[in-house]
Amino acid sequence: MEAILCRDELIANSEDDIYDIVVKWARVHHPEEDERRVVLGSCITHLVRFPHMTCEKLRDVLKCEDINRGPTLDVILDALFYKASREKHALAAEMSTDRRYTMRAYKSKPVKVIDIQLPKPYCIVYFALEKEECASLFPEGSIYSESFYLGGNAFYFRVDCKFMEDFPHYCNICLCLEPEDAFDPIEVECDYAMRGRAEGRFVKERRVIIPFCSSSGGRIGSYGLYGFEWSSFIEENIMYFVDGMLQLKVELTLQ
Numbered sequence: 001m002e003a004i005l006c007r008d009e010l011i012a013n014s015e016d017d018i019y020d021i022v023v024k025w026a027r028v029h030h031p032e033e034d035e036r037r038v039v040l041g042s043c044i045t046h047l048v049r050f051p052h053m054t055c056e057k058l059r060d061v062l063k064c065e066d067i068n069r070g071p072t073l074d075v076i077l078d079a080l081f082y083k084a085s086r087e088k089h090a091l092a093a094e095m096s097t098d099r100r101y102t103m104r105a106y107k108s109k110p111v112k113v114i115d116i117q118l119p120k121p122y123c124i125v126y127f128a129l130e131k132e133e134c135a136s137l138f139p140e141g142s143i144y145s146e147s148f149y150l151g152g153n154a155f156y157f158r159v160d161c162k163f164m165e166d167f168p169h170y171c172n173i174c175l176c177l178e179p180e181d182a183f184d185p186i187e188v189e190c191d192y193a194m195r196g197r198a199e200g201r202f203v204k205e206r207r208v209i210i211p212f213c214s215s216s217g218g219r220i221g222s223y224g225l226y227g228f229e230w231s232s233f234i235e236e237n238i239m240y241f242v243d244g245m246l247q248l249k250v251e252l253t254l255q
Contacts, residue, residue: 001025005047006099014108014146015052022048023066033066041068049100050079055115056149075100083112108146109133111157121151121254128247129159135234137161139169147178151254153186153212154178158222161230169230175250176222177212185213187255192225195247197239202249209255225250 004010005018012018022043030036044067050058058076062069082101103110114124127145137143138161145157158174175190188210193202210223225248233240240246 001043002047005043007104008099008102009105011105011107013144014054014106015049015104016054016057016146018104019044019048019053019057019061023064026066036066037068040066041071045071045075046100049102049104050075051082051101052103052106052110053079054146054148055080055083055113056147056154106146108144108156111145111148113148115149123148123150123252125250125252126248127157127250128245131234131241131244131246134159134171134246137171138230138234139163150188150252151186153254155252157248157250171226171228171230171233172224173226173248174222174224175210185211187211189253189255190223190225191251193249194226194240195242195249197242200242202247 001022005022010018012021023040026036026040026043030039044061050061053061058079061067061072061076079100109127109129112126116122125148129143133143137159140163141161143159147154147156149155154177156176156178158172158176160172160174161169162172163169175192177186189207190210191204191207193204195201196203205225208223212221228240
């Protein structure tokens, strides 16, 4: 397990998934609680990369009965400081000997979340993609963000390049709610904006109320925030790429 977890090239959807796999592995291979806590204490704190986990999952770690909270709390506080730091990349370089600060080859792209729970569950989410990542989607493909949470509901962004007969290729940026077997219908107020090259700031698109309701097969829909004709979206001087980055800001309020 240690030989696997120490690899930067380990491919997973997110560090959250790696943490879940480690805990499940420990419960199967170390059924005795005391032994499991010792193994997880060593494995979790040194090999799982907490700075790249979501805040929601970090809360779950603190609630886990299989982990000693003392040493783990220090690691989580370090992770939260890292996530809040505007100079996180410089900080990671300074701590390059500590592999916890190095990103793996995640399938899901990271987001930055500012989470406020009162008076209503509310969050601001920043999501960015390099132009090369967007270009790699052609002729058909998708990129997913890591999950983020609002009022206990897990959301993510999906960026697609799609082709439909009699239509040109399109790039769509969607807000999605993770499917559940059963859930109560919810409504989310959404303000979304993209950083524009001309303005140098986030330009608000509009405010919408998005209903998420259960449908056949236990699946739920998604809401298209942006849609672009592919050739105009990816051309060299397009207004939406600032310093080679597509940058999205979404404010969500649970109604």
